[in-house]
Amino acid sequence: MTASATQEKPVRWIPLAAIFLYVYIEISIFIQVAHVFGVLLTLVLVIFTSVIGMSLVRNQGFKNFLLMQQKMAAGESPAAEMVKSVSL
Missing domain, CATH: 1.20.5 (Single alpha-helices involved in coiled-coils or other helix-helix interfaces)
Structure with missing residues (x-):
């Protein structure tokens, strides 16, 4: 494997990871708000x-x-x- 091939793979997953992170944070905040209010x-x-x-x-x-x-x-x-x- 070349150096460029190993660098391309993680970049491909960044948008998917960002979406999952956003959803996780949103649900976590929703749960915290539900606990407070x-x-x-x-x-x-x-x-x-x-x-x-x-x-x-x-x-x-x-x-x-x-x-x-x-x-x-x-x-x-x-x-x-x-x-x-x-x-x-």
Whole structure:
């Protein structure tokens, strides 16, 4: 094996390891919050923030849709609004 072949293998696993580490940290924090505030309150807070997040994404998507319509009606390219919509 060459030196470059041994260096390429660990790099390939870094994104997967980062995802697992992120999930582990998130679950650990969720469990700690549940111990401090209680399971029911923690679940209520998670659902509440999820509903707020969905509402914000929906409102922003609607604004982008209206901007796209305005740009198209004015004969301009709505490319920037399309990119914003995809990134939501």
